[in-house]
Amino acid sequence: MTDLTHRFTGHGALVTGAGRGIGAAVARRLAQEGARVLVTDRDAPEAEHVAAALRREGLLAEAAVCDVADQGAVDAAVARAAAAFGSLDVLVNCAAHCSADGPAFEDDPDESWARDLDITLGGVRRCCRAALPHLAASGRGAVVSIGSVNGLMDFGNHAYSAAKAGLGSLTRTLAGQAAARGVRVNLVAPGTVRTSAWEGRDDDLDAVSGCYPLGRVGEPEDIAAAVAFLASRDAAWITGTTLVVDGGLTSVHTGFRTALDGSGAGRR
Template sequence: MADTRRFEGHGVLITGAARGIGAATARRLAEEGARVLVTDRDGPEAERTAAELRECGLAAEALGCDVADRASVEAAVAHAVAAFGSLDVLVNSAASCTPDTDLVEDGTDEAWDRDLDVTLTGTYRCCRAALPHLAATGRGAIVNVGSVNALQDFGNHAYSAAKAGLGSLTRTLAGHAAPRGVRVNLVTPGTVRTSAWEGRDADLDAVRPLYPLGRVGEPEDIAAAIAFLASRDAAWITGTTLTVDGGLTAVNTGFLAAVRHQSEA
């Protein structure tokens, strides 16, 4: 349980919140006093997550929302405002990541378009619908969820391009929204133990040594960073990217290990 109540009385909408980072963020903000709308394209799973929060005495509702559909996004924003009386925080966690083909020339327009439409344009749709309501509260905050894929090559061409686009969108929206009292920031996670890695413990064990802090991330690690950026503790922070990756992009552990091996040989 969080030690503070930074979001007492805040209305919060989180996309992609049925599981993983989105679900952990819903729990973290609700523990700090927020009333949370858990949205996801998988409506029943969103309701399961919200029900788990309610069983813990936390304030949560659920709604099916497809960020690739403008009407669905606008309905979710309207639902949050009607249910909570205000919308103070928007967390854009929904994303699509289609596995790459072996050769880029075998990729399809449909797969490329889907990843960009959900991950990048979906975030834009949510920000566009939410901004007037966030501005009305005088304390509005948007936190977008990016990826280290935007910073280095970790595969997934379309997903990586979309996540890189979120960096630019975050900065331009920050400049646009600042005069209206709304802050916009980006959190950039490294490898996080979510359902995307289910059944792939060997892969997680293989990448663990690449992380200077000695482990992959947990959804709660990212939720804590999102909570900070969304809170008044970050009142003078906007347009920034907070990288939460255990040191992965700061330290080339593979290079250092190779050099040390050679020097010891």
């Protein structure tokens, strides 16, 4: 049986968008399981804050500034991780950008569309392009990107959702090419997760919790656990897949079932 506390001992990992939320939880989970983690974010103080907190716990972490919209910054972060850790074995793409929709579809400015797609989808492409040679050289390389249920169903945010749907396609096509190089590529698609994006909106989180068959929204640690599984050798025969981690949201139509009998049990 795999020792879950040491699945990443000796592994070098790079996590983008790790200054907070899901990215920070992923960095912590990988470090707790033995990985040496480069915590990257475009916000330098936030990246260093997360890395410093991990080091205080005796975990192995460094921080670096990385704007995934800048190929030069991405190349530098990847090179630093490979040099500092001796290998780069795991890449986790968490960085994303989500613009608010306009009142009508035709009101969405081109700039918002371009930014959401460039960071959310283009950023993953840049990171994978820079990291793949190192991941292939490690002999155990794994890429895990963070998608969204927005890429599977309508939850608003046109550009962000289109970018997340694109990540599903990129995951499949890249998995097909990278497999011959010994690199696995997978995607985690979370539902609503309690992060700083929802700060001050506890009432909204309570309201949407009722939409989830498991009765709650997700926590960053829920997503980090799924990422750690897909990045580990426990998932050695899994590539090109999207793992939906959403408390049943996209599998069970809670509202429909409730409408049938008011109890959520549905008709029998």
